Amino acid sequence: MRNGFRWRQAVVALAVVAGVAGCQDGDSGTKAAGASATAQPGARTQSPEEAAQAVRAAYTKAAAAKSARVEMRLNVADDRAPGGSTFSGVQAWGPSAADLKVYDSSYLAEIPGAPVETRVRSVGGATYVDLGTGLSAQTGGKRWLKVEAASADGDELTLQLTGGLAAVNMDLPKELGLLASSPALRHVGTGTRDLEGPRGYEGELPGGRLMQVWIGADGYPVKTVVHTETPGGGPRTSLTTTYSGFGAKAAPRTPPAGDTIAFPDLLKRVVRG
Known part of the structure; x- marks a missing residue:
């Protein structure tokens, strides 16, 4: 029974890995507590109007690029499921799609038989995680796990662990548009510990989320933290994203249906097993 519960928690945690790749609204939450960026001494602080203008310009560039x-x-x-994962690859928001490598993931490390590194694809409104071959006994021989928002329905633990995923599934232009309209938007100077030069801004988004963005000299976002x-x-949750190569193509393919297991079906198999 204990092993089955551990498996159930581990599989739900895997949904956290999947959830970051999607692009949905992040509209739930209370006021987020996060470290603020700090203005450099002597730097001129922009007015709220100037800050909003800069963020709107970044929104326009990101929306036109459609991907990065x-x-x-x-x-x-x-x-219940603390941890972290790193993702790298191409993410698109016009329309929503992603093809990402997942590594340095405490969630994958917790799942017996899961690969150390894997891939996540977001396409057609669903997210797919490549489980490899080490979990075939739990998946009925299926390689790909399919995760959708509806997967959280009807199960309290699953809902608690996956219901907050919308908060980290960021549509970059949409979030920049919301940030530009934030009454609390402010300029926080230039540069961070790892970024010298880009202009920094922060403000609250709907739902009490706190967003920080650094914008480069070319007007494109360089880094965001939500x-x-x-x-x-x-x-x-804290999601830190660095951007480059705006306009890069993301063309993930939907895995074959016969090689895919839906998240609720996997949970049922784990509970029965």
């Missing part, structure tokens, strides 16, 4: 190369680090603070807390003691 990304490296994302997701950290989740939660009593902090989110879900209500009722749910997951607290």
